Amino acid sequence: MRYYLLIFFFIIFGAANNSFSANRDESYVSPFQGTYDRAENYWLENIGSKPNNNTHSSILYFLGNVTNTMFHEFGHALISEFEIPVLGREEDAVDSFANIMMISEDPDPILDEMIVAVSDEYFEEGKFSELVAWDEHSMNEQRAYAVVCMLVGADPVGFKHAADNASMPKDRQEACAFEWEKTSVSWNKLLEEHYLSDKEKHSPKIIVKYQKPGEKYVKVAGLLEASGIIEDVVEYIGVTYKIPNDIIVSVKRCGEENAFWEPDGHKLTMCYELADKYLASAITTQSASNK
Numbered sequence: 650m651r652y653y654l655l656i657f658f659f660i661i662f663g664a665a666n667n668s669f670s671a672n673r674d675e676s677y678v679s680p681f682q683g684t685y686d687r688a689e690n691y692w693l694e695n696i697g698s699k700p701n702n703n704t705h706s707s708i709l710y711f712l713g714n715v716t717n718t719m720f721h722e723f724g725h726a727l728i729s730e731f732e733i734p735v736l737g738r739e740e741d742a743v744d745s746f747a748n749i750m751m752i753s754e755d756p757d758p759i760l761d762e763m764i765v766a767v768s769d770e771y772f773e774e775g776k777f778s779e780l781v782a783w784d785e786h787s788m789n790e791q792r793a794y795a796v797v798c799m800l801v802g803a804d805p806v807g808f809k810h811a812a813d814n815a816s817m818p819k820d821r822q823e824a825c826a827f828e829w830e831k832t833s834v835s836w837n838k839l840l841e842e843h844y845l846s847d848k849e850k851h852s853p854k855i856i857v858k859y860q861k862p863g864e865k866y867v868k869v870a871g872l873l874e875a876s877g878i879i880e881d882v883v884e885y886i887g888v889t890y891k892i893p894n895d896i897i898v899s900v901k902r903c904g905e906e907n908a909f910w911e912p913d914g915h916k917l918t919m920c921y922e923l924a925d926k927y928l929a930s931a932i933t934t935q936s937a938s939n940k
């Protein structure tokens with residue numbers, strides 16, 4: 650029932666081998682392996698020179714959170730570009746979209762760690778942020794559990810440890826299977842008519858522009874560009890959906906830790922400040938967890 654990345658893998662990475670069989674063979678290579686390798690090269694030269702388990706987890710933590718944020722914003726983009734009806738809160742709906750997009754058909758050691766890191770980041774943020782009930786987003790801990798719920802719903806065995814680690818009760822874990830099914834089927838149904846077929850030529854483009862980061866964000870900007878993680882998400886969206894307008898993805902300094910979708914300007918913004926927060930969190934939480 651995990652449609653999205655299945656299409657993602659086939660279209661972008663031409664996964665013509667048998668990587669979608671239930672038992673993945675040893676030759677399976679994650680579609681994010683190249684992105685990870687480029688990030689690691691940059692990391693070792695510019696961020697931390699000693700490769701160890703922390704480096705590996707920190708890189709995946711960073712890549713996972715950037716990817717989830719990009720898919721979240723593209724969730725808003727698809728809703729406005731296709732005028733998709735939204736029942737309930739849009740922020741929750743696009744959180745679900747982002748989480749679904751990062752759950753692969755079969756175990757994928759790179760992607761699985763990336764999506765678990767998204768819940769880790771929400772739990773981490775929840776420790777320091779004020780509880781605000783009026784916000785348009787759910788509270789950090791709820792967003793963390795929403796990730797865990799999609800994971801354990803999609804794969805109750807493979808992600809049981811993630812749900813247990815997050816102290817999610819057993820009956821809630823079981824209910825998540827229904828929630829996963831309902832949510833992923835609903836998104837697929839709403840997007841179905843907007844998928845590009847193999848033969849269709851698509852003219853509107855999604856263009857990524859990196860603005861000058863300034864000294865403070867030079868490393869995170871370098872890591873984003875070197876890894877190509879933003880382009881991975883953009884490429885997936887571009888080859889999957891018949892988006893009617895050109896979209897500009899602007900990676901820039903915003904003066905706040907945020908990311909936005911502007912429906913009128915068809916513009917998506919990823920702020921260096923937010924990516925830098927993920928980078929700092931990736932370094933601190935991953936070194937702390939290995940002590």
Ligand SMILES: [Zn+2]
Binds near residue numbers: 725
């Ligand atoms: Zn949002």
